[in-house]
Amino acid sequence: MKSPPRVIATKARFDKANRGACRSIRSVSCVRMRIAPTWLTRLPLADRFPPEHRSWLMSRISQKNTMPEMKVRKAAHALGFRFRLHRKDLPGKPDVVFPSRKAAIFVHGCFWHQHPGCRKASIPETRKDFWLAKLQRNVHRDVENVEALTTRGWKVLIVWECETRDTDILTGSLLRFLR
Ligand SMILES: [Zn+2]
Structure with a gap:
């Protein structure tokens, strides 16, 4: 693997460093792997970039089709379940939807x-109030989405990113949920 650039100060540098390497940045770990020197990865993500580039960078981090989500799909597929992805007509666009079972899964970072x-x-310690407000909004929205789904007769499972590491455990919880 090529050694990563030492300074990431501008969007231009970022683009240059990543030209052709990563068409769209899908996850924080992808950002880390492609561009971050080790000293940079020790800072909280929010503190690694100058403020004017932070929101640009954050906007590039898609929360769809993440690695944890792929693991859930793979496990569900291996079990033989049929599913749809990100159904826009359902509250919160659940990541994996099993229409015949009226079951929906959110894979949460x-x-x-x-x-x-x-x-x-x-x-993160930096801009703590900003992060607190932002993340609390996410949590609020999550609760509302689950409520809206259950009111419509759907059952909902939240799979946390850290719960997707062990495929056997993940497969077990999918089976219990979809049985
Ligand atoms: Zn966790």
Whole structure:
């Protein structure tokens, strides 16, 4: 692997460094792997970039088709279940939807959706109020989406990013949920 650039100060540098390497940045870990020197990865993500580039960078981090989500899809597929993805007509556009079972799964990033008690859910020290407000909005929206779905007769499972590491455990919870 090519050694990453030492300074990431401008969008132009970022583009140059990533030209052709990564058509769209899909996850924080992708950003880390492609561009971040080690000293940079020790800072909280929010502190790694100058403020004027932060929102641009954050906007590039898609929360769709993430690695944890792919793992859930793969496990569900291996079990032989048929599913649809990100159904726009359902509250919160659940990530994986099993129409015949009226079952929906949200695959949540531990940080963005504030997994209770998870170490990945710690809030950056810099601009703490900003992050607190932003993340609380996410949590609020999540609760509302689950309520809206259950009111319509759907059953809902939240799979946390950190719960997708062990495929056997993941497969077990999918089976229990979809049985
Ligand atoms: Zn977690």
